[in-house]
Amino acid sequence: MHAYRSHTCAELNKSNVGETVRLSGWVHRVRDHGGLLFIDLRDHYGITQVMADPDSPVFSQIEKVRSEWCIRIDGNVMARDESLVNSKIPTGEIEVFIRDIEVLGPSNELPLMVFGDQEYPEETRLKYRYLDLRREKLQNNMKMRSDVVASMRRRMWDKGFREFQTPIITASSPEGARDFLVPSRLHPGKFYALPQAPQQFKQLIMVSGYDKYFQIAPCFRDEDPRADRSPTDFYQLDLEMSFVTQQDVFDTIQPVITGVFEEFGGGRKVDQTWEQISYKDAALWYGSDKPDLRNPIKMQVVSEHFRDSGFAIFAKLLEQDGTEVRAIPAPKGGSRKFCDRMNAFAQKEGLPGMGYIFWREKTADAVAQELGITVKEAQAKLKSGEVAGGMEAAGPLAKNIGPERTEAIRQQLGLGMGDAAFFLGGKPKAFEGVAGRARNVIGEELGLTDKDRFAFAWIVDFPIYEQDEETGKIDFEHNPFSMPQGGMDALEGNPLEVLGYQYDLACNGYELVSGAIRNHRPEIMFKAFEIAGYGKDEVEKRFGGMVNAFQYGAPPHGGCAAGIDRIVMLLADEANIREVIMFPMNQRAEDLMMNAPSEAQSDQLMELSLRVIEQD
Incomplete structure (x- = not known):
């Protein structure tokens, strides 16, 4: 017999009655019925009821076990009395009489209970996240998350996309949020950055002649936390295509998103027809560019x-x-x-x-x-x-x-x-x-x-520019890398009337997808930035790699990125994104479990030519 188990805690049923089995897992709950001990033994797959009476050779050891001890038991599978069958679990027709037990990992007194639905402060839950993750709801959320990612990958491969990985250490680039900077040891005084998104790299992949790219991409942004946003990092389904129009991108991503929501939405209705609403109309009709159309x-x-x-x-x-x-x-x-x-x-x-x-x-x-x-x-x-x-x-x-x-x-x-x-x-x-x-x-x-529905809409025709009411200065309101509708001709008129080929997908009041048809023509890009007050030299300094590449036969291209954390949050019917992230930060962007961020050692700082200046 295997050292730890012959079956999982979800496998046994009436056909196994009379067999000798070995199970390993955690003590979910102990019930003492007047000398008859019942233990709900739990593993990743399910729960099996195991029991012992004073005739069990290890009864005295079984009496000592407590909640969340990790144990192995050997025993005989027995059928439950008809009146005691638990139809709510797959193993509900049987129980296992314990003949032998080994304590694999005893547990101290628990700071939070795994069994039951008690509410605990978020600080407690995050400090002891490994215990919190044992709870049934979070087990189900994390399994769903894994399955959603696997489903996305299959669907993208089926559409002819290939997955390519882009760098995690790169150059700092202003993309709408603060970068996480990484000091360089080999180049004192210089810094890398963690990518806010694979944006420039995926565009360069298109310039390199790879027609369809996707990636389950980690992204890093130093942002203020919200219920639907992580303050440090998140994952997205990132994709890019060459020789496409805005509608081509919609037609590509819609069946992927629809399929995922149908597969994991628990039977809730999934809209098959997705409206296209202009940014201007969304603001008028709904007061938001991510309207809840339910x-x-x-x-x-x-x-x-x-x-x-x-x-x-x-x-x-x-x-x-x-x-x-x-x-x-x-x-x-x-x-x-x-x-x-x-x-x-x-x-x-x-x-x-x-x-x-x-x-x-x-x-x-x-x-x-x-x-x-x-x-x-x-x-x-x-x-x-x-x-x-x-x-x-x-x-x-x-x-x-x-x-x-x-x-x-x-x-x-x-x-x-x-x-x-x-x-x-x-x-x-x-x-x-x-x-x-x-x-x-x-x-x-x-x-x-309508609570029993996933309602989708594309928000389109975003304005590229806005004007500061006090200074009159023109600046970018939305993505500066979007191709202006009308190209160079559009940039010759009133900047405040210039719309971009930029789009977001809204679902139930959340932004799930954002993307654009890219501005791949250097002369149009320079003009677009010039209107916002950025000279050619500054554009080349900030985005030199991409601008240089566009001078060597760049194809028209576009794509989008879908937020995986937010998608799973909706599918799991959770109000807070931390409920679908394995090890999230708290509201202050702290990891209470690993004690991050932490102070660096003096020798580490010296190696990096850094000095910490005390704040007043």
């Missing part, structure tokens, strides 16, 4: 209904250039209680409040006012049916702008009885983010968001 709410511009109206705040606002008023429709949100709650939400977001109108059944007060009768007479007429109740608009805004304007707003938004609308005004960039978050909250609270 929520059907679309915001609309309603400025004309407030211009020169009785609502002075919006009327005066609209006299300023570049301002507008937008409405967030709220089907089924037509109660004062809900409207007040959303107004309080806006105040928590730092705004004075959020205007609203809601539509309700006409009250006796309103009928009395219309007909010039008493409220009591109006109540009687409504009750008898002599007067139809109908619908009225309520709320402070409705009173200020009057019935004609409120009715025009209702018709534009397609709302009816029991519905509401919320309003924000100003320069769009100042309130779009809050409007987008309000839209999400409204969708959640009113039950409009």
Whole structure:
């Protein structure tokens, strides 16, 4: 027999009854039933119930074992009584009577329990991550992650891509985040950088004549942490292709992503048709370039209904250039209680409040006012049916702008009885983010968001440039390496109207994929950077390797990268990306388990010609 096991803890069933077996694993749970000891023995594959009574030759040893001891047992497989069968696990029809036991690794008192669903502080979980990873949920998450990566690889190979590895130590390059710098021992005073992405290398692979590239690539960025972003490193499915258009990239990656979500999505609906929404429309309709399309709410511009109206705040606002008023429709949100709650939400977001109108059944007060009768007479007429109740608009805004304007707003938004609308005004960039978050909250609270679905959309037509309102300076708003739509001709006009062949894939409120058709023509690249205030010499200094390569017959090319951590987070239905990363950092970018970052030894610093300067 094997030194440690003849079977895993998920293999035994009724057909094994009567066999002598050997199992190894961790003591998941111990139950003492009056001298009869039951142990749930767990390994990576599952759980088997093993048991002993005082007749077992090793009963006294078994009495000493505790949770998370690593043990080996030898025993006889027995069928469970029909009434004791556990149909929830594959081994639920049998149990193993223990004849021999060996303690392979005893455990100290546990800082966190593996059995059960107890919640522990994140600091505890990360410090003892090796124990946290034993828990069933994280075991399943990490297995899923591994399987997702394997599935991605198979799908890419099936599409004719080859996997190539790019360097992990490279030159520093401004790509939108801070680099992790690595000092050079052989070149004192100089630094390498960990790559933020394989961006330049994968483009050089295309210049080298390799038509299709992909890689499960580690990327390193010194960023502030968020629930959906690691502060140090992450993995992405990186791909690049030559002689392709934007649509070719979409057609290549869509079946890969769709297939992965169908395979691992647990039966949730996966959208087969992916909309293409311009960046401008996404900002208007959803207040975000990564909209959650499970929520059907679309915001609309309603400025004309407030211009020169009785609502002075919006009327005066609209006299300023570049301002507008937008409405967030709220089907089924037509109660004062809900409207007040959303107004309080806006105040928590730092705004004075959020205007609203809601539509309700006409009250006796309103009928009395219309007909010039008493409220009591109006109540009687409504009750008898002599007067139809109908619908009225309520709320402070409705009173200020009057019935004609409120009715025009209702018709534009397609709302009816029991519905509401919320309003924000100003320069769009100042309130779009809050409007987008309000839209999400409204969708959640009113039950409009379809939780059983993965909804995808390509966000396209990103502007390449933006203008600083104070200085008037033109700078890059998005990826400077994207090919401008219209090429060189587009760069001769208004920079703020130049759009790039850049695209993101949004799913359920997260950005999953980002990419572009690249600017592979040096003359167009130099012109694009010149508009943003970067001279030719600076471009060659920063991106010399790529610019030089483009002078030797560079093909048109493009690609994208899909965030693996974020994809698995969605598939596992987790709210925090750390739940799908094996050994994540905490919120302060610290590894509590390995005590990183740590101070360097003085001899290490001397070797690297470095000195640490104390901060005041």
